[in-house]
Amino acid sequence: xxSEEIVLRAEGIRKQxxxxxxxxxxxLEIRAGEVNALMGENGAGKSTIIKIxxxxxxxxxxxxxxxGKAVEIKTRQDARRYGISVIYQELxxxxxxxxxxxxxxxxxxxxxxLPDRRAMKNRVCALIDTYGFDLKENALxxxxxxxxxxxxxxxxxxxxxxxxxxxDEPTSALSAAETEKLFETMNGLTARGASVLYISHRLEEIYxxxxxxxxxxxxxxxxxxxxxxxxxxxxxxxxxxxxLKQTQKRSVRRSDSQCLEVKNLSYKKLLTDISFCAxxxxxxxxxxxxxxxxxELIHCIYGxxxxxxxxxxxxxxxxxxxxxxxxxxxxxLVPEDRRSEGFFAVLPxxxxxxxxxxxxxxxxxxxxxxxxxxxNAENAIDKYDVRPAMRNIPVExxxxxxxxKVVLGRWLSxxxxxxxxxxxxAGVDVGVKADLYSYIxxxxxxxxxxxxxxxxxxxxxxxxxxxxxxxxxxxxxxxxGGEATQTAVLLASSGIxxxxxxxx
Amino acid sequence: MKTKFFGLIGSAWGQRITxxxxxxxxxxxxxxxxxxxxxxxxxxxxxxxxxxxxCGMLFVVLVGGIDFSIGSMAALSACIALTFTSHNxxxxxxxxxxxxxSLSVAIVVGVIHGLFDAVLKLPAFVVTLATQYxxxxxxxxHIGSKYVHLTDTNNLYYAIGNLKVFSIPMPVIIFIVFAxxxxxxxxxxxxxxxxxxxxxxxxxxxxxxxxTKLYTVCAYIICAVAAAISGIVLSSMNLTASYVTARGYEGxxxxxxxxxxxxxxxxxxxxxxxxxxxxxxxxxxNVIILLGISTxxxxxVQGVVIVAAVALNxxxxxxxxxxx
Numbered sequence: 106x107x108s109e110e111i112v113l114r115a116e117g118i119r120k121q122x123x124x125x126x127x128x129x130x131x132x133l134e135i136r137a138g139e140v141n142a143l144m145g146e147n148g149a150g151k152s153t154i155i156k157i158x159x160x161x162x163x164x165x166x167x168x169x170x171x172x173g174k175a176v177e178i179k180t181r182q183d184a185r186r187y188g189i190s191v192i193y194q195e196l197x198x199x200x201x202x203x204x205x206x207x208x209x210x211x212x213x214x215x216x217x218x219l220p221d222r223r224a225m226k227n228r229v230c231a232l233i234d235t236y237g238f239d240l241k242e243n244a245l246x247x248x249x250x251x252x253x254x255x256x257x258x259x260x261x262x263x264x265x266x267x268x269x270x271x272x273d274e275p276t277s278a279l280s281a282a283e284t285e286k287l288f289e290t291m292n293g294l295t296a297r298g299a300s301v302l303y304i305s306h307r308l309e310e311i312y313x314x315x316x317x318x319x320x321x322x323x324x325x326x327x328x329x330x331x332x333x334x335x336x337x338x339x340x341x342x343x344x345x346x347x348x349l350k351q352t353q354k355r356s357v358r359r360s361d362s363q364c365l366e367v368k369n370l371s372y373k374k375l376l377t378d379i380s381f382c383a384x385x386x387x388x389x390x391x392x393x394x395x396x397x398x399x400x401e402l403i404h405c406i407y408g409x410x411x412x413x414x415x416x417x418x419x420x421x422x423x424x425x426x427x428x429x430x431x432x433x434x435x436x437x438l439v440p441e442d443r444r445s446e447g448f449f450a451v452l453p454x455x456x457x458x459x460x461x462x463x464x465x466x467x468x469x470x471x472x473x474x475x476x477x478x479x480x481n482a483e484n485a486i487d488k489y490d491v492r493p494a495m496r497n498i499p500v501e502x503x504x505x506x507x508x509x510k511v512v513l514g515r516w517l518s519x520x521x522x523x524x525x526x527x528x529x530x531a532g533v534d535v536g537v538k539a540d541l542y543s544y545i546x547x548x549x550x551x552x553x554x555x556x557x558x559x560x561x562x563x564x565x566x567x568x569x570x571x572x573x574x575x576x577x578x579x580x581x582x583x584x585x586g587g588e589a590t591q592t593a594v595l596l597a598s599s600g601i602x603x604x605x606x607x608x609x
Numbered sequence: 610m611k612t613k614f615f616g617l618i619g620s621a622w623g624q625r626i627t628x629x630x631x632x633x634x635x636x637x638x639x640x641x642x643x644x645x646x647x648x649x650x651x652x653x654x655x656x657x658x659x660x661x662x663x664c665g666m667l668f669v670v671l672v673g674g675i676d677f678s679i680g681s682m683a684a685l686s687a688c689i690a691l692t693f694t695s696h697n698x699x700x701x702x703x704x705x706x707x708x709x710x711s712l713s714v715a716i717v718v719g720v721i722h723g724l725f726d727a728v729l730k731l732p733a734f735v736v737t738l739a740t741q742y743x744x745x746x747x748x749x750x751h752i753g754s755k756y757v758h759l760t761d762t763n764n765l766y767y768a769i770g771n772l773k774v775f776s777i778p779m780p781v782i783i784f785i786v787f788a789x790x791x792x793x794x795x796x797x798x799x800x801x802x803x804x805x806x807x808x809x810x811x812x813x814x815x816x817x818x819x820x821t822k823l824y825t826v827c828a829y830i831i832c833a834v835a836a837a838i839s840g841i842v843l844s845s846m847n848l849t850a851s852y853v854t855a856r857g858y859e860g861x862x863x864x865x866x867x868x869x870x871x872x873x874x875x876x877x878x879x880x881x882x883x884x885x886x887x888x889x890x891x892x893x894x895n896v897i898i899l900l901g902i903s904t905x906x907x908x909x910v911q912g913v914v915i916v917a918a919v920a921l922n923x924x925x926x927x928x929x930x931x932x933x
Contacts, residue, residue: 409816429818438816446816449809451876460806461817463799473797515817 110137111173112269112300113158113189118167120153127153129324130167135269140291140301142315146344147561149321151304155271158302159191160184190262191271198254200247205229207246208261232260236293239286252283256290263299270294271302276310277395288314306394308337308599322346337601338592345562345591357570358550360385363420365523365554367406370415375401376578379415383523388545388555390569392562392594398578399558400441403525406556407431407438419523432461437516439509441527441558447512448500455482455496457511462519485514489544506537517544524548526557530564542568562591576600625885632892640899648895650778654846656891657784658839662858663865663883664791665835668828670866671795672808673875674726674733676832680858681744682718683840686711687850688748690841691757694766704765712837718744719833723826741859748852759848770845780842787835792880804828809876864915865890889914 113135120128128150135141145151156162158169160181168175171187178184184191198207205225213220214228229242240256249257255275262270276284291301291314305311311318318330320343328343363385370379375398383389393399404410406417408428417424425431440446448457459466459478466478482496489510491503500508509529516524526545530538545568549555559565565572572584574597582597584590596602636643643649662679669676693707718740725736759766772779795801807814807821814821836855844850869886871878893914897907 407816427818428816429820432818440813440816445810446812449806449813449876451872451874452805452809456802456805460802460814460819463802467799471798471800473799473802475797 111135112137112171114170114173115154115158116168116170118154118157118169119165120150120157120162121165127324128157128164131321131324131326133158133319133326134329135300135302136317137268137300138295138298139316140295140303140314142311142318143302143304143321144306144311144318144340144344145321146563149344150324151321152273153324154321155191155273155302155304158184159189159271185265185267188266188268189271190265190267190269191273192255192258192262192275193273198246198257201245203243203245204240204249204257204260205242207257208264212265228264229260232263236260236263236290236297238290238293250283251279252286255279255287259290259294263294267299269300269302271304273304274306275303276305276307284310306598308340308595308601311335311340320344337596337599341592341595345595358386358552359570360552363522363552363554365406365556366416366418366421367402368416368418370402370405370417371413372398372401372405372410373413374578376405379575379578379580381573381580381583383554383556385522385552385554386549387570388549388557388568390565390572390589391556391558391575392560392565392572392598393575393581394598395560397575397598399575400527402575403438403527403556403558406523407436407525409438433464435520435522435553437461437519437521437524439512439516439524439526439529441531443505443508443512443531448508450501451499453497454486454491454500454503454511455479457500458482458485458496458515458518461515481518485518489514489517490540504534506533506541509533509541510537513541513544517548521548521553523554523556526555526559528559528561529557530559530561538564562594565594566591574598625889628889629892632896636896636899640896643896643899648899652891652895653781654778655894656887657778657780658843658855659858659862659865659890660784660884660887661787661835661839661842662862663869663887664788664880665832666862666866667791667795667871667878667880667883668804669733669832670808670871670873671804671875671878672825672828673811674722674825674828675737675863675873676722676733676829676836677737677859677863678718678722678741678744679832679836679862680855681741681748681852682715682833682836683843683855683858684850684852685744685748685751685840686715686837687840687844687854688752688757688852689714690766691759691844691850692752694764695757695760707766708841711841712834715833715837716830719830720826722833723822723829726829727822727825745852745856748854752851756849756851759845762848766841766845767848768845770842770847780846783838783842787838788880788884795880800824800827805876861890864911867919868915 111134113133115131115133118128118131119126131150131154133154143151153162157164158178160178160183163179169178170176176187178187199210202210208229209225214224215221216224226242233240233242238256238260240253240260246254246257259270275287279287294301303314312335315335316332318335318340319326320328320330320340322344327346330339361384365383367382368380371377379402391399391402401410405412406424408424408426408431411426419434425434444450449460455478459481462481463473464470466481467473479496485491486494486496491507491510491514500511503511513529524545529545530541533541545555545557557569566589569589572589572594573580574582574584574594576598581600582602584593584597662683666676666679690707690711693710694704722733722737722740725731726733761767769779769783774782795804803814803819804824806817807819807824811821840855843855865886866878866883867873867886868889869878869882869884871882893911897910902910
């Protein structure tokens with residue numbers, strides 16, 4: 106159903122945040138009835154351009170045309186009026202209401218001052234029929250799976266006559282079967298002339314679904330590929346650009362005796378037959394897509410997830426499945442979501458730093474040694490440059506980077522053998538990032554084992570000495586030395602080995 | 610100089626002191642009898658009972674829970690303890706044993722509450738509201754009549770509520786001891802540190818090796834035991850117990866906790882705050898009576914003051930400068 110008719114055209118869109126240019130003149134063109142995929146690394150500006158199109162942010166410069174006419178999109182309402190709808194990742198549905206009630210929430214069809222249930226029901230049924238969705242109009246949203254909830258969101262958009270649906274990583278929370286369903290839904294949409302702007306990190310989805318691909322890097326569009334032109338190499342080269350080879354060679358003093366060995370590890374259906382060794386002195390990076398099982402792997406090692414099979418040993422001795430025991434043996438974890446798993450928002454900096462260290466900050470394990478407690482906290486604040494350098498303010502009052510310094514300081518102030526990091530610098534500004542890397546490197550140089558999960562390719566390739574790429578619960582590739590490039594990691598995450606260049 | 614002064618007024622303690630000063634001035638003008646020893650003593654009695662309960666409640670709220678059954682817990686334990694102090698078929702009337710039996714029941718109730726919250730993950734609000742009714746009913750069934758009286762005024766049980774040491778009444782001493790222990794546990798022990806952490810963020814706490822379920826259960830046990838102790842003290846003071854003993858106290862205690870600046874979401878709060886809360890609630894009740902405000906209005910006045918105090922807390926919190 107693709108036509109040359111252009112639904113939305115954006116020209117020279119610019120946007121600054123605090124003087125930093127995030128979008129440097131972005132041109133975007135979406136045709137009627139097409140799935141236009143948008144790819145780019147984290148920070149390339151994908152979300153920013155979407156937010157400008159959908160009226161969340163205001164652009165600094167540039168022009169947007171809808172159906173050939175110049176328009177100003179200042180609010181979400183404006184965007185909706187022009188037929189642009191965003192299907193959000195955190196769905197905005199009310200679980201206790203039915204599909205129909207959700208679709209018409211806040212814009213009920215009224216008759217004589219009362220909601221006209223029949224009219225609304227008919228409208229929803231008609232939409233379901235038209236697009237061939239597998240959905241019941243009277244189902245409670247709370248009883249539906251993620252895919253059907255997304256369908257409901259899509260229906261909601263369609264009920265408002267959306268011509269362009271923007272989907273931001275819609276498959277990240279879906280199972281394989283649900284992903285299939287979503288793709289069917291998307292095909293139904295485009296067949297009826299609606300357009301989809303589709304953001305994803307998954308190359309295989311892009312090959313399959315996209316009619317055209319727009320690639321962004323550093324705030325600009327670096328290329329537009331037609332369906333036939335899309336190849337993994339082309340896409341990754343465009344996304345990453347000219348890759349700067351590491352100039353300074355690191356001398357890693359790997360100690361093979363200090364070894365964490367994972368053998369045939371499995372965890373539920375998420376991890377199967379994972380085997381590898383991590384050595385003292387090196388930073389072992391773990392790459393892969395979100396949802397590939399990276400985080401679960403870290404939690405299995407730490408003891409916070411119960412492995413289903415296999416063994417994990419440190420210097421030949423099997424690990425305890427208990428977090429507390431492992432911490433005592435020198436383990437530490439910087440979890441993925443700082444706010445919900447890492448720090449205690451209402452507790453002061455001091456408590457956040459000391460909370461894992463009462464084995465040596467207490468007498469008989471029961472009574473707090475106040476003086477040591479203060480010293481330990483002040484030491485960590487000073488050493489890891491937490492700002493402001495106050496131990497009594499709640500951590501929630503610190504910036505993201507300083508919050509992460511506190512979480513990291515909690516572990517670095519202990520005698521660590523193994524440090525597990527999951528997205529250690531997510532949402533941290535550049536200056537603090539460099540600090541965090543130097544602390545992590547120092548720890549490794551002192552002989553500790555460091556395992557770091559990261560979605561940030563630059564971070565992964567620059568900081569790690571060796572990289573394992575996890576894909577669909579298995580270790581897909583091990584990249585060492587010169588092989589460990591961003592391109593190689595990106596390709597391996599999508600199941601492609603660089604040497605062969607073929608899809609799996 | 611000026612900013613320093615306003616800084617003090619703006620601080621939590623500044624507000625508290627100001628508030629009390631205002632009450633004192635009003636009372637000095639309108640009802641000097643407020644300052645009589647006997648009146649102050651009666652305030653102290655009330656504060657002692659609320660205060661013990663509030664200290665127990667503090668543990669539960671810190672860990673992110675709530676316990677609405679404390680009033681009925683007090684009633685049940687008072688009834689149990691009193692019946693076992695009199696000689697009958699089941700008991701030789703040993704006061705110590707009677708109290709131990711009563712406290713054991715409280716421990717069981719605490720464990721049940723804790724398991725419901727930590728393991729079954731049911732909302733504590735609903736669970737403890739339900740057990741509140743069950744405990745009243747149990748108290749009623751246990752005594753089998755309307756009241757049970759303390760007949761022997763020469764035993765230890767009588768002393769709990771009525772003895773004076775250096776003219777300080779026993780209930781006040783019990784309260785002070787209980788508050789001191791609470792303060793010690795919360796500020797000087799690893800148990801306290803981990804309790805705050807478990808309440809501040811359960812997931813993060815379990816990721817630093819804290820057994821959050823254990824801490825939650827412990828908090829509910831402490832709360833139930835505190836309620837039981839205050840029930841026993843109350844029945845000794847009144848020389849009687851029934852299933853209406855301490856009825857409705859949970860509301861007053863919640864007020865004390867909230868007014869004391871404890872974060873109802875868990876992880877934040879102090880004993881000093883709770884003592885302040887209990888003081889305020891006790892003084893307020895007394896002032897309302899002394900000023901001759903009819904009981905019809907007294908609850909209205911209480912409500913207004915509570916909302917004002919909480920608003921002050923919240924407003925103060927949001928006004929805090931965000932440090933980046």
